[in-house]
Amino acid sequence: MTAPVATPHPAEVPTRASALVADALAPLTGVDLPTVLEQAALQTRVDRKYLVPAQSFTELLTRLGERYSVLEIDGRRLFQYESVYFDTPQLHLYRQHLQGRRLRYKVRTRTYVDSGICMFEVKLKGRRSQTAKARFPHPAEHRAALTDEAHRLLDDLLHAEYGIGAPELAPVVTTRYLRGTLVDLAEGNRFTCDLDLVCQHRGRTADGLTDQILVESKTVTGNSTADRILRELGVRPVSISKYCVALALLNPTVVTNPWNRVLRHHFDWRPKSHLREWNDVADPGADQSDTCVQIGPPPAT
Secondary structure (H helix, E strand, C coil): CCCCCCCCCHHHCCCHHHHHHHHHHCCCCEECHHHHHHHHCCCEEEEEEEEEEHHHHHHHHHHHCCCCEEECECCECCEEEEEEEEECCCCHHHHHHHCCCCCEEEEEEEEECCCCEEEEEEEEECHHHCEEEEEEECCHHHCCCCCHHHHHHHHHHHHHHHCCCCCCCEEEEEEEEEEEEEEECCCCEEEEEEEEEEEEECCEEEEECCCEEEEEEEECCCCCHHHHHHHHCCCCCECCCHHHHHHHHHCCCCCCHHHHHHHHHHHCCCCCCCHHHHHHHCCCCCCEECCEECCCCCCCC
8 A cells, every 4th residue: 555645844845935045044153052042042022023025035134244143953054843723613712813812822832843842832922012932842743632731731821821721722724834043142132034834724735935934033122133124124014923824825714804915915815715615625514604613633744
C-alpha cells in the first residue's frame, strides 16, 4: 500500500519571498537562542503588526544597519513553524477578536518543526493593550489536541486573569509558515518576519504572504527603531492575526468586517466567494450561519 503523501511545509518549497528574506538576513550578525531569551524574551509586551512589501522590507533592513542581530541556530536563520488554533464550536475566541474585546485570549499549540519541540501557548490581551503569553511544554504527537494537562493550565490561567473557567475547545485551523527573528540587544526589542503562510482545514488549503512579509514588532513601549523606520516608509500597523486570516480564507461563512480591507488588499480575498464549496465539505446538517459555524479538527500531520 502506498503511504499518503504529507503536505510539504513551506520551507520545502522555496519561493521568491523566502529567497529575498534569506538574502536580506545573510549580512546580519547571528545570535543564539539563550541570548535572545535573556535580552529580549518579552513575554509581556506591546505587539504591532505590519504587512510589508518585499521592497520595503529590504529597505527596512538596510536602514537598520548593524543595530539588529538575527537569531541563528545550527546555521539556520529561517525556521519552520506550525500552529494549531483551538476554539469553541461557536467560535467564541474568534468573535472576541472580531468584536475587539478588551479582555480576550487565543489558544494554540506551536511546533518548532526544525527541532521537534512543541509548546502549548495562551496569549492574553489585557490592560493597556499589552499581550501576555504563557507557554508550556506539550507533546508534539498530540499537537492537534488539548491534553488534560493543557486544559487544566488554561483553566488556571483564565481564572487568575479573567475570573472565568476554560470552555471546551477543539482544533479549528492549522497554519504553517517560515519565520526569522531579529533582535535589538541594546534596547531589548525584537521583531519577527513571517512569510509563505499556508492555512489548512480538513484538506482545504489557502496560501498567503507570498509576495509580502508579516512583520511583528514586540516591544515594551510599542515604539522601537524598526517601528519608526516602517512609519517613515509609509507602512502602517494592521490589526489582524494569522488565526483570523486563516479562518477568513478557509471559511467564507464567518463575519470578517473589521478586516475586509486588509483581506482584499493583501490576501486576494472576496467575501463568501466559496460558500458553496465550503458547504460541500462541511458536516452534513451543520449550521452554516454566521452565528454558529460547526467545524472540526484539521487533518492529521
